[in-house]
Amino acid sequence: MSARDVHGVEPPWGDAFSVIGKPHRKVDGLAKATGQALYADDLTLPGMLHAKTLRSPHAHARIVSVDTSRAEALEGVHGVITGADLPTPYGVIPWTPDEHALAVDRVRFVGDEVAAVAAVDEDTALAALELIDVTYEPLHAFLDPHEAAERGEPAIHPARKKGNVSKHVELEFGDVEAALADADVVVEGDYFFHGTTHAPIEPHCALARYSADGLLTVWSSTQITHYVHRTLSAVLGLPAPRIRVVQPCLGGAFGGKSDPFSFELCAAKLAMLTGRPVKMLWTREEVFYAHRGRHPMHMHYRTGADASGRLRGVDARILIDGGAYSSFGLVTTYYSGQLLTGPYDFPSYRFDSTRVFTNKPPCGPKRGHGSVQPRFAFEVQLDELAERVGLDGIEIRRVNFQGSDTATVNGQRITSNGFAECLDAVERASGWKDRHGKLPLGRGLGVAGSMYITGTNYPVYPNEMPQAGIQLKVDRSGLVTCFTGGNDIGQGSNSVVAYLVAEELGMDHRDVRVVAADTDLCPVDLGAYSSRVTFMVGNAAIDAARKLRGAIVGAVAGEWAVPAERVRMVGGAVLDLGDPERALTTAEAFQLAEARLDTLGSTGSYNTPPLGGDYRGGSIGASPAYSFTAHVVEAEVDVETGRITVSDAWIAHDCGRALNPMLVAGQMEGSAYMGMAEALLEHHEVNRFGLHAGPSLLDYRIPTSVDTPELHALIVESLDPEGPYGAKEAGEGPLHPAIPAISNAVFDAVGIRLRHLPFTPAKVLAALAERAPSAAGSGS
């Protein structure tokens, strides 16, 4: 990290911000609301073909033969490809390239891709799929991760030579056994997190064009343009400079569009083969099969504390059901342990996490990647601990608060930390002191806390280059265009870039345009994952804007023959602080600067400082800044039906500085909603045939507006020293406490501990019956 990567938390001009901190509309808000925004499936090109994918009906099978001749003979079919056409394996993590665009010799889950067809229209392509003859030799299918952990044959990935273990990580910090032996109280228990998926509104879609001069362009609904670019080059054998990847407007991703996917590779390959543009749009069912959602985790925790409730040691053993491929699984396995070490001080900690392959849709990163599941287990266990030592749920979290400017037990640097303020905020807003433990039977309050990364210094593939780059171009009309590789997936990162550049240049943010996620036009950014974009692209944007500002101010100061300190850019004008009569419009200043200097523009970048513990994997989860969250939820339990109704969720989130409080609140509400959905309704379930139990938005129960509680977003601003004007992430952290807070509220309501997700009414009834067969009416 160089000086250019840290820009301070203060307004660039004087005491107050002009653009930052105000609830401006998103730059693409009206386009989306009016239907003018162009998503991948809105794009069409002359002569465009439509492509469809043939998928495996078996959970695990060897492919004996594939015969495409009948499909190729169908009128209207222009191209048919199989695994033999794209034999190069790939994977988003370069160390685990175990995927193929189309299966080469083996299928690993129901829905695995086997062949693809490009035809004049979708119906013809679908008809052609029916004419592809595949002979399978079914193999034993692993649907239970415990079985996969114990039994290596048949190996789902025979080349990996580790049975069916995808990744194993065991790390210990301090002497956990000794700490637990010395503890006054030890709570031990099993917890289960089921699978859930992202369910973005927009299904995945790509359009590929291969021009006569050998240039490939792929428009794709990806959240990481750069990795798609690299993977297309590797798998297609095409030099990267001959490939352009563009992300159009995106209809939600939540981590589900982070991997390079078969549909991008197949659309590109078919475009190259046919010489025609090729579009592939997935059905909703296909989105469920592609998955990459939340890993099911079987978790065993032991937590010890002294009599005052201070934590002594935490010991975790986790079995992770990875599904059929690695995806981000290496990182998931680390994250399942590495991200638990705040906002509480752990004197000692150990985790032993094993990810196994199973014959189910592959899991990957979903909002709060790898850490939502352990956070659920731990925050419920912490509540159990509080009960044992006689502390209030908020009090035990205060007692163990790690503070700011400290280090975690696993060597992560903590800078700003507003968790204590988050606890204060939810305590106050929910009326906790007067109401917790005092509500009528069936109604309760629960609290939980969490921490999450704001990006990580682990760049997926090792390199010394910046994580985020940006380029500013100045137009004589007074327009500044920002070119950023960052992916706006609805979180509003393009808007943030416009606000930051406008603030630095004293401009109206509507005169700042953002061109993003186009590999021909934009400097590389590593994409929208790990909650990194606002922090990293934001810092790069300030870096670039300050360089440009220096040039413009210098040119104006030279023209006016005054010291540069007297020149201020504010409100769309350039002023002389020493002479109120002297002023230029921004456009005039740009023209003046261009005349005196050169064509105007600037670049900026951001890279993380050296971070992380000095051990293998110590940089995974090492973030330049951590966000912190506390939730209190109010839940009602019908003891006769077992139904849990969450009436209110108070969400306090430390986002550093709220660059746009409306967007921050939106992320907080969306996160809390998604967590509640996972706790109460959503279940990515695979049935006994290895088939997804209901791959549709009818059977996969996403809460509707009437199922959604009142969401109270309470923004806490800790002003991080390294964030752009002090900002940290807001898109993922606020999800974490939602789930354990509901479990803890149910305990307050009816005295049962829900340790296994999802919290179905049947589970509630079973727990009520188990607790006190004759006393369903005694409550808390």
Next chain:
Amino acid sequence: MLRLPAFELARPQTVEEAVALVAEHGEAAAVLGGGTDLLPNMKHGLVTPRVVVSLASIPELDALAVAEDGTLVIGATCPLAVLASDERVVAGWPALAQAAGLVASPQLRNSGTLGGNVMLDTRCRWINQTHFWRKSLGFCLKKDGSECHVVAGGSRCVAAASNDSAPALMSLGAVGVFAGPGGRRELPLESLWTTDGIRNKRTDPGELLVEVRVPATADGHRGAYGKLRDRGSIDFPLLGCAVRLELDETGAVGGADVVLVALQARPARLRRCGEQLGGTTPGKADFTAAAAAVAEAARRQARPLANVPGDPDYRHAMVPVLVRRTLEAAGGGGGPVHPL
């Protein structure tokens, strides 16, 4: 998105034209009301009509009227949203208004029709899926296969009636008017549904539901509908319960009827609930005790299967709760019971 297979759309202007079209094309024809059930089923390959006969251009079919004798006359294409909010229906046939108001979601009720809901095909977690999905497990008894995945070794399809309006209409003694090549005939809806999940209606090929006639209710009529589902909207019933009570001048129950749906292919009437509830007075202890007894009898009578989504044991446990709460709601002039 899933492709809708190609078909020819016919837009007859009269019932007679519609009947003629259905007669002409036989099994290759399908009747389109609001399309909220037919079109997804076509996308899933469950029905493959060559000709879709839309009823949208037959003006008389969306009527909603009260006849001189007090009969409620509902045209087959009357939107569920209209039925649910009509003040006459809300007041006179509350169980029906409540049931119609709990079908699917607001948008789907604007499009979906009462006729479509009455004629809804049975549903099952193993059938209402895409062609690829069903093919992956070798299809099932209801279509294209020979195995039942709900009941191992089962030879009889147990897909469930999933129409919220059905138990309400049955409890109200409603009659369906069907038009066919031989003219019109009336069929008590009581007799419409069968226990065959593959085809659970006793209509002749070529017959078309044109209207539903619901007898007038007396002053002492009480009714309510209760529905179990996971979410507060959209979902088909995991259980549905319609209650009808007829109170005499003293406020005591003279007659009672309870009909359940989403258990088997046919809505199921509870046996002998009139005897148990007769003479008791809503709001008083005797009614509460009788309602609890009816609920317990319902638990014994009902056998939820793993046909619709969800845990059948949980659904079974909810049968008495739903029945009791819906009885209490009807007795108190309230309802609907939702969420349960």
